[in-house]
Amino acid sequence: MTQFSALEHPTRYLFFTxxxxxxxxxxxxxxxxxxxxxxxxxxxxxxxxxxxLDEMLNVELSDTPRLVPDVQGLLALNIDxxxxxxxxxxxxxxxxxxxxxxxxxxxxxxxxxxACTTEIAAFDEFVGLLAGDAxxxxxxxxxxxxxxxxxxxxxxxxxxxxxxxxxxxxxxxxGPHSGLKMQxxxxxxxxxxxxxxxxxxxxxxxRPDQGAIREAxxxxxxxxxxxxxxxxxxxxxxxxxxxxxxxxxxxxxxxxENALAAMPASLAKLPRDEFPLLGFDMIGLPALRALLSPxxxxxxxxxxxxxxxxxxxxxxxxxxxxxxEKGLIMVMxxxxxxxxxxxxxxxxxxAERGHAVHLTTTDPAAHVQLVVEGAMPGLTVxxxxxxxxxxxxxxxxxxxxxxxxDDEGKALxxxxxxxPCTEEVAVFHAFSRVVAEARSAFVVIxxxxxxxxxxxxxxxxxxxxxxxxxxxxxxxxxxxxxxMRLQDxxxxxxxxxxxxxxxxxxxxxxLQDDLRRAGIEPYGWIINKSMxxxxxxxxxxxxRLKGERAQIDRVLAAYAKxxxxxxxxxxxxxxxxxxxxxxx
Numbered sequence: 001m002t003q004f005s006a007l008e009h010p011t012r013y014l015f016f017t018x019x020x021x022x023x024x025x026x027x028x029x030x031x032x033x034x035x036x037x038x039x040x041x042x043x044x045x046x047x048x049x050x051x052x053l054d055e056m057l058n059v060e061l062s063d064t065p066r067l068v069p070d071v072q073g074l075l076a077l078n079i080d081x082x083x084x085x086x087x088x089x090x091x092x093x094x095x096x097x098x099x100x101x102x103x104x105x106x107x108x109x110x111x112x113x114x115a116c117t118t119e120i121a122a123f124d125e126f127v128g129l130l131a132g133d134a135x136x137x138x139x140x141x142x143x144x145x146x147x148x149x150x151x152x153x154x155x156x157x158x159x160x161x162x163x164x165x166x167x168x169x170x171x172x173x174x175g176p177h178s179g180l181k182m183q184x185x186x187x188x189x190x191x192x193x194x195x196x197x198x199x200x201x202x203x204x205x206x207r208p209d210q211g212a213i214r215e216a217x218x219x220x221x222x223x224x225x226x227x228x229x230x231x232x233x234x235x236x237x238x239x240x241x242x243x244x245x246x247x248x249x250x251x252x253x254x255x256x257e258n259a260l261a262a263m264p265a266s267l268a269k270l271p272r273d274e275f276p277l278l279g280f281d282m283i284g285l286p287a288l289r290a291l292l293s294p295x296x297x298x299x300x301x302x303x304x305x306x307x308x309x310x311x312x313x314x315x316x317x318x319x320x321x322x323x324x325e326k327g328l329i330m331v332m333x334x335x336x337x338x339x340x341x342x343x344x345x346x347x348x349x350x351a352e353r354g355h356a357v358h359l360t361t362t363d364p365a366a367h368v369q370l371v372v373e374g375a376m377p378g379l380t381v382x383x384x385x386x387x388x389x390x391x392x393x394x395x396x397x398x399x400x401x402x403x404x405x406d407d408e409g410k411a412l413x414x415x416x417x418x419x420p421c422t423e424e425v426a427v428f429h430a431f432s433r434v435v436a437e438a439r440s441a442f443v444v445i446x447x448x449x450x451x452x453x454x455x456x457x458x459x460x461x462x463x464x465x466x467x468x469x470x471x472x473x474x475x476x477x478x479x480x481x482x483x484m485r486l487q488d489x490x491x492x493x494x495x496x497x498x499x500x501x502x503x504x505x506x507x508x509x510x511l512q513d514d515l516r517r518a519g520i521e522p523y524g525w526i527i528n529k530s531m532x533x534x535x536x537x538x539x540x541x542x543x544r545l546k547g548e549r550a551q552i553d554r555v556l557a558a559y560a561k562x563x564x565x566x567x568x569x570x571x572x573x574x575x576x577x578x579x580x581x582x583x584x
Contacts, residue, residue: 004273004292006232007034010139011201013130015194016234018205020335021504026282027275028143031058036074040138044068047126048145051078052503056283058062062423063125070285075137081122094148109266126387127190131576132511136339140281162400182579197230204270207237208234208256210572212336214370217264232271237443239277242539247464248531251570280542281520309552310533311565314342318349318583321442321493328438328485330445333497334507338528341573342497342566342581343446345369348576349583351379360384360434362427368446373575384430386423432482438491453503486520493523498555500527509559524562525555534568 006014016028027044032044043065046053053076054061057068063083065075093105126142134140193202202223206216220231239256241249245431280287321329331343340361347359361368361383372381394417400409437443486492498508512522531541532548555563568583573582 004031004034004234004275005271006136006201006203006234006273007031007243010035011140011199012389013193013200014139014141015144015200015202016142017202017204017219019212019219021337021499022205022207022212022335023275023282024205024290025052025056025143025503027203027234027236028141029282030288032074032076032139032141033071033289034287034292035139035141036068036071039073041073041136042075043129043134043137043140044074044202045126045129045140046076046078047122048143050145051143052507053078054145055503055506056288066149079122081118082123084121085118088117088124092496099100100570123187123264127187130190148344156269163579164513170183171326182490191226191228197228200230202228202231203234204231204267205234205236207336208235208239208259210259210262211340211370211511213259213263213267217267218266220270232273233267235272235274237277238274239540243537246536246538246541247570248534248536248568249541252568253542277374277540279540280569281500281547288448307564309530309549311552311563312525314345314526314564314566314582315349315584317495317526317562317564318353321346322350322353322355326438326441326491328435328445328492329449329495330486330492331403331497332447332508332511334504337497337504338566340368340446341498341579342495342526342528343444344368344574346495347379347381347444347580348372348376348443348579350444352514352580352583354378356380356441358382358434358437358441358443359446360433360443361448363446370497371574372579373400376576384427386427386433389444393422393429435482438485483518487518489521489523492505492520494520495524495526496522496560497526500532501532501550502547502551504552505555505559506569522560524564526564526566527552527555528566529568533565534569536568 014028014031016031018024025048028044032042035524036042044053046061051061057076059066059068059076061076061078063077063080065077068074068076068542129142187559194202204216204220206212216233223229237250239252243249275291278290282288282291285352314360321327331339331346333339340363343361347357347579351357356378358380359368359372360381363383364467368383370380375381383445394414398410398414402413405413414476419540434443434445476582479481486494490541496508498504515522530548530552532545532552533543536542551564552565569578571578573579
């Protein structure tokens, strides 16, 4: 039995967070099962816009608690951002004065159409559960969105305190300010509950690799800044080579040991629990229970299941893209699948072939420069920095709209621009600029984990609708919006990255469905970190090959026209040399 300190004397609220792909959902599900098996009544909640609780628990969930079959006392729900936003808009409109004109109501509806409204609405649902709207439960467990998205939500009470102070004018994308001030105390109480060690435990989940540990350290410090210091560390996927002569297994074990040895002191001081890498996917109740009570031995596979798979490598994709001479390449997928590595390798491969390339990222974690680790002719590497872009956007608005205002008017305008919603607008404008650059060069964008990316695409769609609402489709000089560029297969190639595991494949498939509903067709899929392609003969790693083969076949049969394969590498794919090897 694996010991988990957070379950020895569990608080009422357990909050799991961390970088995408580290196993937050698996560990939160396993913890919920363990508590329910003790006879306790437990509510498991996902705040992730791209939740996969349904698949792990094998039950169809909604925004209403539903019993998990075959588990006495365990209920689960997904906070549905769109449903929450619809309810939120209704409440905001109900706050308006009965004498409000149709024009005023229409203006408020337009302001409530953005992605920021969806975020605050989902957070409002989350706050309701912390504020006592989950009676009858001994414990409430939160499986949160990938880190950047979660921190944005948790910082909202602090951000809105300053903005709403003495501000009774007008409205924002979150609704009339007078109505928001009514919720300010509720949000502050939720933040206080999260920081109270008697009521809440915050579990930072990571894997024993440098990127995930670096992200966990950043998250820990940002949570500290919000007054949320009641943290512990859970290291998931610990591997010990059973066959020391296996180069792949030995390299994986050494890579983990090096990452743990270099752990920042701020993270190393936290209480720590470790959980082993298992020989199967974390899908279904037996597998989830095994995370806290590991199975004695991995399953045995036959030689046919370990046979190599004949799929093109990343170099083939780079060659195909290079023939276009210019264009936008967006790399998308679940957190932790290797999007940053793939995006960097594509950019380096294009630059090595003599093209001008701009590599950037929309991910708040923004570690693309750490992967490239160097400079080469023709390659520009940067990131869309929300803080810098917000500052730039505010100064642009002040110099244009504020030019003819008096001092009082300028002060009021700057106060309005202090809204947290301004960041969303600023990041979208930066994204639009980068998209437009692909008219004359290659632009490669490493996107944020899926849920955050969908919010950005939602903002892109809202802008498209606003820009085209009053345009004559036949008129010359028609505006070209970012969404139209993403829909143009001659301009944009969307690359979906997944691991050969059930949940990442399902999430990539769901993302593909969302893209298609927006009129965007992905160009191809990359299956990353394949053990079949690595040639390992370590018993534990080989035990994972049956499931891996099934997921590769699933992608080929149900999802993708073009599929490319990347094997697990014994050398971390960091630095220009390794990235060139991937792309050549």
